[in-house]
Amino acid sequence: MRGLHCDGRSIRLRRDLQDPAPKSNRFQTVRVSFAGICDTDLQLARGYMGYQGILGHEFVGTLSDGRRVTAEINNSCRVCPVCLNGRPNHCPARTVIGIVGHDGAMADHVLVQTDNIHFVPDTIDDSEAVFIEPLAAAFRVPEQVPFGPESSLAVLGDGKLGILCAWVARLHGAKVSLIGKHAAKLALSGADIATHLLDEISALRRRFDVVIDVTGSASGLATALTLVQPGGTIVLKTTVAADHALNLAPVVVDEVRVVGSRCGPFPTAIRALAERQINVRPLIESVYSLDDAELAFEAASRKGAKKVLLRI
Ligand SMILES: [Zn+2]
Numbered sequence: 001m002r003g004l005h006c007d008g009r010s011i012r013l014r015r016d017l018q019d020p021a022p023k024s025n026r027f028q029t030v031r032v033s034f035a036g037i038c039d040t041d042l043q044l045a046r047g048y049m050g051y052q053g054i055l056g057h058e059f060v061g062t063l064s065d066g067r068r069v070t071a072e073i074n075n076s077c078r079v080c081p082v083c084l085n086g087r088p089n090h091c092p093a094r095t096v097i098g099i100v101g102h103d104g105a106m107a108d109h110v111l112v113q114t115d116n117i118h119f120v121p122d123t124i125d126d127s128e129a130v131f132i133e134p135l136a137a138a139f140r141v142p143e144q145v146p147f148g149p150e151s152s153l154a155v156l157g158d159g160k161l162g163i164l165c166a167w168v169a170r171l172h173g174a175k176v177s178l179i180g181k182h183a184a185k186l187a188l189s190g191a192d193i194a195t196h197l198l199d200e201i202s203a204l205r206r207r208f209d210v211v212i213d214v215t216g217s218a219s220g221l222a223t224a225l226t227l228v229q230p231g232g233t234i235v236l237k238t239t240v241a242a243d244h245a246l247n248l249a250p251v252v253v254d255e256v257r258v259v260g261s262r263c264g265p266f267p268t269a270i271r272a273l274a275e276r277q278i279n280v281r282p283l284i285e286s287v288y289s290l291d292d293a294e295l296a297f298e299a300a301s302r303k304g305a306k307k308v309l310l311r312i
């Protein structure tokens with residue numbers, strides 16, 4: 001089969017890959033229809049985490065019986081103390097589709113864990129369904145940090161995930177400010193979200209109860225520390241490959257909570273898309289065939305690019 005393969009340093013479309021075969025009924029094969037390219041994929045393609053295998057963790061496809069599905073990406077054992085404690089996404093034995101030790105979905109077929117499968121209703125089309133995984137990650141934030149109509153919340157970073165986080169915060173009633181570097185992307189956020197260019201935020205110091213760092217940059221946390229109120233919360237959505245030094249004294253002095261945040265609830269994301277609470281279509285930049293996946297990665301790497309999709 002075809003698949004976009006990463007050798008730990010660069011990517012290449014291969015046509016000589018083995019079709020994956022489930023070893024037990026714990027896994028099933030999904031025939032992939034669409035996959036999305038996210039910033040994690042761009043980092044993996046450059047050698048971040050030394051991942052070797054097929055990329056892709058945002059996808060939709062069909063089971064052998066034709067039903068449309070997507071799947072959560074953490075393949076966990078379900079029997080260790082961490083899993084039994086209700087945190088399968090943190091299973092120490094886990095693999096992660098297209099990220100850690102498990103081939104991803106930028107391919108004709110992908111193996112998914114049976115109990116990670118979610119059915120996709122017909123009201124969500126394939127190009128929208130690719131957003132279920134990142135939208136679920138955005139819905140993880142209100143699970144971790146309660147906020148409501150009284151809360152002032154800033155999202156730092158106007159990438160795809162940043163805009164999704166801003167929309168989810170608006171759904172929960174927060175007063176939302178989106179801060180980024182690209183006027184065109186800030187404009188996508190819609191009328192009821194305040195937007196600010198990053199170099200115009202000096203007036204926003206210590207304004208926010210909650211700041212979500214989705215910059216994907218090592219300097220994001222330092223900027224977030226200038227924006228958050230004493231006693232407030234910073235949510236880190238950024239996994240930065242590079243080590244960096246940071247003065248954490250303000251965290252202590254201002255008693256700031258710092259919360260790491262990763263994967264979130266798929267059913268909530270599916271409902272939000274199906275009920276049109278969130279419209280992801282404006283976030284789509286372009287659609288490429290899997291055969292042009294290398295070009296698609298170039299397009300996704302361009303500054304200010306929105307979501308680039310692969311039609312498998
Ligand atoms: Zn992703």
Ligand SMILES: [Zn+2]
Nearest residue numbers: 077080083091
């Ligand atoms: Zn486990």
